[in-house]
Amino acid sequence: MKRIVTGILAHVDAGKTTLSEALLYKTGQLRKPGRVDHGDAFLDTNTMERARGITIFTEPAIIHTNDTTITLLDTPGHVDFSAETERTIRALDYAVFVISATDGIQGHTETLWRLLTRYNVPTILFVNKMDAPGANATTILNQLQHRFHDACIDFTNPALADTMESIAMQSEQAMDEYLDTGTVNTATIRNMIERRELFPCFFGSALKMEGIDEFIHGFATYTQEPQYADEFGARIYKISHDAQGNRLTWLKVTGGELHAKTMLNGGSGELAWNEKADQIRVYSGAKYSTVGSVPAGTVCAVTGLTRTFPGEGLGFEQSAENPILQPVLTYTLLPGGNDTHKCLLALRELEDEDPLLHVVWHARLQEIHLQLMGAVQLEIIQQMMHDRFGLDVEFGPGAILYKETITEPVEGVGHYEPLRHYAEAHVLLEPLPAGSGMQYATDCSEDILDRNWQRLILSHFQEREHLGVLTGSPITDIRLTLLTGRAHLKHTEGGDFRQATYRAIRQGLMEARAGVPDETGAFDVAQRFAGDGDDHDIETADIDSIGSADADSIDNIGETPQCRIQGMGNCRLLEPWYRFRLEVPQDMLGRAMSDIQRMSGEFDPPQNDADGEYAVLNGTAPVSEMRDYAMDVNAYTHGRGHLGCTFAGYRPCHDAETIIKQANYNPESDLDHTTDSVLCAHGAGYPVKWYKVPEFMHLDYAWDGMSSPDQRS
Template sequence: MGEQQPKRVKKHICLGILAHVDAGKTTLSESMLYTGGNIRKLGRVDHQDAFLDTYELERERGITIFSKQAVISWKDLDITLLDTPGHVDFSAEMERTLQVLNYAILVISGADGVQGHTMTLWRLLKQYRIPVFLFINKMDQEGTDRESILKELKKRLSDGCVDFTSLDDLGSADDAWLENLAVCDEDMLEEYLETGGAAPSTVIRAVAGRKVFPCYFGSALRLEGVEGLMEGLRRFTVCADYPEEFGAKVYKIARDEQGSRLTYLKVTGGVLRVKDVLPGMEEKVNQIRIYSGAKYEAVQEVAAGGVCAVTGLGTTYPGQGIGAERATDMFVLEPVLTYQIQLPQGCDVHKMLKNLRQLEEEEPQLHIVWEEQLGEIHAQLMGEVQIEILKSIIRERFGVDVEFGTGNIVYKETIEFPVEGVGHFEPLRHYAEVHLLLEPGERGTGLQFAAECSEDILDRNWQRLILTHLEEKEHKGVLTGAPVTDMKITLITGRAHLKHTEGGDFRQATYRAVRQGLKKAKSILLEPWYEFRLEVPQSCIGRAMADIQRMQGRFEHPGTEGELSILTGTAPVSEMRGYQTELLSYTGGQGRMFCSLKGYEACHNADEVIEAAAYDSESDPDNPTGSVFCAHGAGFIVKWDQVEEYMHVESGWKSDTEVNDPVNVSRENRSVSRIELTQEELDAIYRKTPDPVRKKWNTSPVTIRAKEKGAPDPKWEERQNEKQKQEEYLLVDGYNIIFAWDELKELAEVNIEGARDKLMDILCNYQGYKKCTLILVFDAYKVEGNPGEVIKYHNIYVVYTKEAETADQYIEKTVRKMGRKYAVTVATSDALEQVIILGQGAQRLSAAGLKEEVELMLQEIRREFLGRGPEERNYLFDYLSKELSDEMEAVRLGDRTKE
């Protein structure tokens, strides 16, 4: 028996197909599947039977909405094919797919040439460094000319575009073709000059290095040129090298027909197996699916380079890096219009918001936002087609018919100069201070975060927590409340307390530091700009130029192509909306406009937009600009422009302005207004700090001066008397108190109802002594369909909140209504809740403070009532002198004998 030959391992690549809408992208995918023998029947988009159009709306409209996966085999090449949406409105879905591609095919219609969206795709492929093959489709149509199209490709895309259509073998290629190929890359040119040819390995490296872009001309519908394209993919691609350490990149979230959550990912290192617990996550892989069209094969493992869908993961998101793989920080394409989602009458807003959050998992660019003050749900969308599709999906999945309001421009904000932001959060028994350096970044870079703080000053764990809080939130600007962007935020210093700092304290301090810095900075309002290309008859070029100037746009010197004049430039999206219709009107239907999003630039009418927004940055309860400090046992708010006078940590950052400005220098020298505390001093303060609403139980009158310095306020006592006459209310956060009192917490672990009943009885006794109106609030928001309930229990009121309303929300709502009219106290140890109710005019009482009051109340009751006998009696010893009393006691004890 002869020696057995080793089995040849197939090469595998992950290949994406991209195109402008109607270029024939899905048709090419269908033809490749058919040519590779993976499907027996060649489907067509217009016949609504394409293999990869698995969604009913895609078949109806003839467009791709969601990216699809298919598996193709061609000789010794295995291809995981990812078909992406071509319509501009779904370009975000396309961009997410780019994260996992080894190569891409860019499909161009021979009849239409390079479109505006084609240029956007080309820039994205360059940014993601993806090697590209081009397929020029529909060459069977009249008027298509290969030479002119190739010339346009070289001019508008790259000189590296080379026609590979007729290439059978590199060794037999003519000199003119080889010369055109060689000039694309220095190494290839040097090889050509030395040998007169080009080795396949050299061409493979040039293609992988994006120096050469093989072009294939044909007709996907007629299967012309498709086999040549697939052969080119087999010969001029190379399989990537992957590390042994496990890594994966998530690029899509979806749900199957049964509603199971699917995480689409590419394994970028190691092996993924069923039942694996993914690194950095506490979730386990239940099933691994390899999809091809609507069908899938369940497998036990996927090696590096493989693309699959996984069930069992509930917290993944597009762009996430797992294991050794890094996350994608931000995407290039994003919506520039925001719409109000209008719900039908009687629709449950909270339930619908939850459903829309589910859609946001699948399409993160929706940016579903609940506008509390307006009571509206807003979403960011690309355009009208996406709106129609989204309405259909919501109707099909959730059974609700929604409408969308008029679209508004999505603005953003940034800063012009570096500035330091300080945030301090110190309600009673909490402590955190954060100093951040905010620096402007280049346009389009988004937000970047870093830490340049010594671990001797702030522990590494606290620093990581601060960076996490910076990344977890979309920070609002102070001009219009728009998201901030193009900025680097660096942690430069901070302080924690050994005993009283919790993670949530740094969240508050971090948020406030960002906002305080923005208030100090010179902010710039940004708006989205289009990059456009206008093709108009030469007689209309003057009108087109005047229109662009009127729209505050900019353009290059106009050129000509045949009988048409070409105008390229940039203009604000807000001004160009609807211009397509105007263009068609004045050009008699001969004008064409191609637009792609260029990015964000300074707003051309910032003052007008800011005035219309009417945003008050200091009245935004969810994004405070000031800080919270503590003095005399109570927290108090310090406005943003006074925070530096109270801050505990001296900043090491000095701007150029501060160094050269004598006013700022003199301010720094005024150390009397700066509070500098050591850790020992902080500990001493907390040891001596009483509860903020601890009651004085003695009955003697207490005189309190209105001010420590200066003349007393004559009206102060009058105001205090008026307040004492007000009706008193005490709101108690039930479960917060239960889990803060040890005896109730122990009981709750055995029987939560017993703990509730015991607290109710305790508070009944307490109310009888205090004579106030006592409202005990329990969370019941997790009970589906719960309408809420208020019951009278003896002499107190017990409230069970309705569905989707927490006890905190109920208390805040009640305090807002009653805080200015009545004397309201809230009993809770929730620090954030305490700060909020203080701002609404109520007093706060911690769980420990309430317990102490209850115990003092019981002592007072025992002293006044239980200590007395059944009737008043006179005792001899009560009226004797001390000397006589002592002598009588000695006689009673037998220490002295009667003489």
Template sequence: MKNIVAGVVAHVDAGKTTLSEALLYRGGTQRQLGRVDNGDSFLDPNTLEKQRGITIFSHQASVNYDDFHLTLLDTPGHVDFAGQTEQVLPVLDYAILVVSATDGIQGSTRTLWRLLEKYQVPTFIFINKTDVIGAEPAQVVQELQSEFSPACLSFSEPLTADTIEAIAMTDDKVLSDYLESGEISDNTIQQLINQRKIFPIYSGAALKLTRIDDFIAGFSKWTVEPSLPTEFQGRVFKISHDDKGERLTWIRVLGGSFKAKEELIPNEKANQLRVYNGAKFTVVQKISAGEVCAITGPTTTFPGQGLGTTDDLPLNEIQPVLSYAVNLNGTDPHKCLLALRELEDEEPHLNVQWSEHLQEIHLQIMGEVQLETIQQLLDQCYGISISFDEGNILYKETITSKIIGIGHFEPLRHYAEVHLLLEPGKPGSGLSFANECSVDVLNHNWQEQVMTSLRDKEHRGVLTGAPLTDVKITLINGRGSIVHSVGGDFREATSRAVRQGLMELKQSGNCELLEPWYQFRLTVSQEQVGRAINDIQQMAGTFKLNDDHSNSSTAVITGTAPVTEMRKYASVVRAYTHGQGQLELTVSGYQKCHNADEVITKANYNPTADLDNTPDSVFCAHGAGYPVKWDQVPSMAHVTDK
């Protein structure tokens, strides 16, 4: 029997969960077709999901069709919960992208396509709601081909001559063989899909089961079961807690097998292996390659973690851009912090922090819907009633030129000196670390301590103290002492080297403040275009005016604008369009801050007073250590860079 793990992804309201319900119903997993609006869908068992009518958490279900076994992972559709969707994608064999026949490609559809491309997930497309008035499936196909890929091709059984010819055009070798033989084998088509050279499109109406059987037949025919290794490999893709508070580590086995009571990670055994189907589960003693299960026992696992011989995978494409302080409203801060830590365990992007100085709890989120959901979860699950402040934008900092930063730490009976090359990285690359230091200069053990220190610390910029990003940091030189150096010395010297280099760059005007920007799509009437463009210009945005081919009385404006300026613009649009306008917002990443001077002045950050991130060094003379200001460190360094 062919075994496939597939995820269903979509923009909110495209019918993603409805399609999942239809697939389960036709396979006999459930006896009646669940509906999101009725609150009885098989894959939205959480109370909050039933109340809000949206998928908030990813869920697992299994279904059999003759000789085809499908493990289905349903994912959240709302962009505020895209982080959970990103966690699931790396463990999928295939994705099913659902697009509405009436709405076409939406903001988060584009985000999902970018994620599917990043994680190289072979993708089938299902155009849903073809029965609804105003549905334009043929137009959606054209939209998919123009925006995503010309290889988004309509499939039907049997394949038409036009489709076969279009398939041949996606690969030079396949085209050559096709021109010679006039045929393309099923195996070749399967491989092209698996290599993301073809994206099959099916269409129908999931709610009425229209053409669902055609899609199941096509999906069963054109997918390929992965060939997996014999040694144990796996990946964690989700952390959750059951209704009794038991912590669950969800994994996909990518090779070999795993048994209950074995160590999942060092010093943490698996107590119980659960295979879920909706809200219910079966306890098994062993899981094999290709299977998915939830494990009780481990307490330090995290999404993206590699198991066995699999490396950890950073899940950093989706990043929150807003920070909120919690208004405790009389709640015990310790109780609230513990509850939020548990939610953070499931959603690491929350980055819950306790400010001792302000006596406040802060957390990071994607948007207003996630904020409301957190409030409801705390109320329903923990009996905690809180609110939030107005929120702040999460800024970041980067550099625009390279520099060698030097850190020296030499109090009495301690010694370490570290030289780091700081270089600008590509936008969106985050922080990367490299080592080009010879072991003849600095022994291997000390080098490892430097590299570990670089990876473990959250490095902050010197303009506002915001997190540093898009920088490559390379260890190039250093010195230790066989007699006096210990691990902590290199941790201190490493941090000081980064900060010293940043201070040099700030002095030369080569530090830059970044802010998050939205990519927007605004639909208004032709009469309101002037007002909209004026608003966008006032918000420091860029724009492009497009014709709305589906409606001559409306116009579509696309572009980018700072999150600070546009985050509350949706309510403005509703007001001046009397509810007829539509604004789609998708975080497009970080760009240069449009009002950097104002933000920096308001932050009033003094980098030399930040003792946890000092740029100054410590040298030793006459048997005593003494501080040396950052700008004097290069002239006093003990080793010289070539």
């Protein structure tokens, strides 16, 4: 028996869960197929899924055919839960991609295709709803070949000569076979599919059970089990909790064998962990069996692991890169009469399950903020808070989740030396390409700072969300590198380096905002401040053009915490952007193009659809401008237009000055993310303003101007 792990992916309402039910019924796993609209689908095990008629969580089912055991993972189709789908994709051997014959390729459909391409997952397509009026196999196949890949081939009858010729044209080996024998053998077709050189397409209606037998036969014929290593490896794709509150780590074994009671380990440095896999469960729907071991190619849930996370690799497997999809909205929790701490603990458990739900506690505001994908996800969280934790909460209006980065490298210095404490850390902040997220490194000799202190500082890099100094938004696309540091044999404690590290990062961001230190490494305050010692707001983006001031004025301003720089300097405010595809009737194209330009968007030259009735605009625009535009399109086209949006990453904010002014954020007043250092004199600690730190620090600047740790080494 060959073992295949496959996932079913689709845009919402394409019939993905209906196809899953049809496959389970046709292979004898169900006596009667369930229906999403009836609330009795086998794989929609959660009460919210049954009530809403949508898939929210990825659930497995086991299917047996004559010679194949298929682990089928039914993934969410709604864009708000696409992060769950992205994590599941990494665990798949093959993907079944469901396309609606009536709707064709939609915005989220293209996002899913890009994810399958990124993770190199062999893909077989099923065009559903062929029983609907107007459904045409030739039309949809042409669309798939034009928008996805010209190797999308109709496999309804692969024995036909014209189909075999189309298959042969996809590789030289296949063409040689075809010219020699008039056909391409099955083994070659399997290899082409596995290498993503060929994408078989099947047509039918899952609801009417049409084309299902042909699809099952084709899937079993043209798939092959991956070759697994003898060494143990596994990929974690999901975290959940069962009805008893047990934490479940869902994983696919990719090498060797996993035994119950085995000690597993992961993480690194201070974040390293070593825990026992207490129980191994193999699920099919809501039911499971407990087993003593599972071989490679098996999907299972493991209890006893408390520090795992989706995307983590075990054994020889490497942890996943940053996901393509990221939250773009932020909401404030309104706890009502509930205890705020209890709400925070509940949300932390939900955050553990969903990496794209970010829960942030703002101590200064005494508020809980949630960062997530969209309004539907927020409704689900609200329902889960009620059902699982008995907490009835509400949320404030949603806002755009901005982020901040830098454009030039800068060395930040943090010094923490109250009485009987001591730590100094120098951190290099370097800009990374867009979409890189945060990276962490050390370039400090162990002769200067012991390894245990360096490991501690690296863990402090990662343990919190560091905020920028423009609006107080999270920083991203920055590498933090420890350059040097100093500890005291007697007085340094672990918490001292936490304080020094945090302050070094913030001090570096403040220097980036004000400008870059001169060639001697000194921060020339006189070139950046002017005034008479009172509170000052210097409203200019060109800090260096302010000019000099007398020394007394500078010293006085140094004691004024409200003095701040209003320009961006080498800091940048980022905002999320959408990639969109807008279809409107030809006579409304001018209105659409004008709207996109008004929203500060960009678009390619307009295209016409196959019939010439509609115009198509492809482009990008800020989420802040386009998030409600779908309703406008529906209104001015009288329901004939269609807008599809997918996340296109973070880019420089198109109206940064306005957003910064509205935020009115003073980084020097944010005591939870202080920009200043603490030194000691005459037996007492005293604060030193961020721009005066270079005058008082004990270590010299360590950055030599090279652009990366690799170059410096």
